[in-house]
Amino acid sequence: MTTTILYRVLLVVVHLTISLKELLAVICCRMMKLLTSGVGDGEPRSVPAIKHEASRRLKRLPVHLGIVVVEEDLHVVDIVKIVAWSMAVGISYITIYDYKGWCKKNKATILRVLEEQKEKMETNGQNKTKCSTVNNSNGVINPLTGGGDCQRQKPKLQIVGPEDGRQHLISVARHLSHQVLNCEIKNDDIAVPFVDAVIRGNDLDPDPDLVMKFGAVNSLLGFLPWQTRLTEIISLPTHHRIDFASFLTALDQFGYTEQRYGK
């Protein structure tokens, strides 16, 4: 009994030590940011400034970014900042997810705050600059949205919840069973390409190639299981008071990943 308690105490000490180390790392990181970039790094940047920094630093962009928030406490303003930055750098598809489905239920609020954020960013960009380009992960030049001579590509935003993950797969299973029962399809037709087309419905959106997971929980907590087969998963500690530098660092990390597709 005494030895059991001793082992338990030792384990608690190990965990406390790790927590302390993580806290010190966060404090150091924040101090470094304060010293190097000053206060106000979380303030909205202009679209041209974002484009310039992205094209200078990033090797490639994801085509479809999943913003997965695994924290209990959701800050709409911070989530919207991430979306606005993603649109400004030129990511074509953005999906927001939280495991309780709060974002999906409050879609109207998120869209309203997003419009306000975009207006702020456009107001900050007084000088129209030439468009810069960053390769997306298909290697295709992806003109960033902006003024001047460049074409505007409208990014697509969707907000999903847990019902779009496993529960949607169950609906598909029921639908396919119904079709087999009525001889509309054969059982052998239920293979990956066919099921993939049914799951997507009318959407031709690509699967997310990058998920930025915000929060200390190291799990995707139900985010679109079918669509994440090849998704790179990069974790950030929190979305609260997220700064542009951290967002860019995560995108930079994505640029160094390499898919082998089984080969």
Next chain:
Amino acid sequence: MSWIRENKRSLIHDFCVRVLKSGPIPSHVVIIMDGNRRFARKNNFDRAVGHLRGFDKLAEALEWCWDLGITEVTIYAFSIENFKRSQEEVDCLMELMRKKFAQLMEEKELIEKYSVCFRVLGDWNRLPLDIQQMIAKSVAMTRNNNRAFLNICISYTSQDEICYAMRNLAEGVSLGIIDESDISESLFEKCLYTKKSAPPDLLIRTSGEVRLSDFLLWQSSYSVLSFVRVLWPEFSRWHLYSAVIFYQRNYNAVQKARTSMPTDQSQPDTDCHPVQKLSEQTAVNEPGAGKDCNRQELQAQRQERIGKFLLYLEQKDDDRIDRLLQSQDNRDDAAYNQQ
């Protein structure tokens, strides 16, 4: 190297295991054993040597897992996508599988001693027939063992597995064993290759890659994901201990998220419609009769249908194994007669 190792733990490892076991331990760990080829390149070995070292590391890791009380381990040994590799490499991997399954047969006593159950998950039909037969023999030999479980994913992808489950369900509906409305998340899980396993608690991927690569996408939805920057043949006991600590640090949050998961709302209460009709009829004939009694009856009928369906699936699996064993016996007899 053997599948089952019986090395004595050193004092320090014994101590570490006792400390870790005073906290929550994952009962089911899944491992993407990535990095064999990069290990071979790094050390100027042939790829074949890299894969062999990878198997040796697996045997070691199983021992460490069982020391910690992790009773179930699932590994990603060979993906359907891996068939795209060069013919030479695919042949090399198939040959390694032959050797290792043959070795498994020779270690029957040791496997029985530790009561290890081997399961092979994946689309066996894509594999050479002799390997299918060896797999069938291993699975049949160990199916009643129940102290430790090793699930080996061969010729597997998660999307293929999900389609396999959907085909099973569609077959059940078209044969009239189950109703379309019986299809739910829990029934779906019982149609996957991992039907006999609890959901994985912890997923470990080595080599620093941070993706799931079409592995257990459904099952690992609520698992703790641990991406480790070490090549699989260089994975050590300390890496496993770190992964368990990592799991413990995420344990409470994941448990909380699992309990606040939305309940399976995908199963519409279609019992309502017959209940409605029955209630209306009953209200005419017997005013005051309870609706609950009819609902309970319909739910009991549903459970009965599901029970029959699951027995049907189990019989299908057993028949497949019996057919493979029979075909191997026929092949052995033919070879004997030729001599």
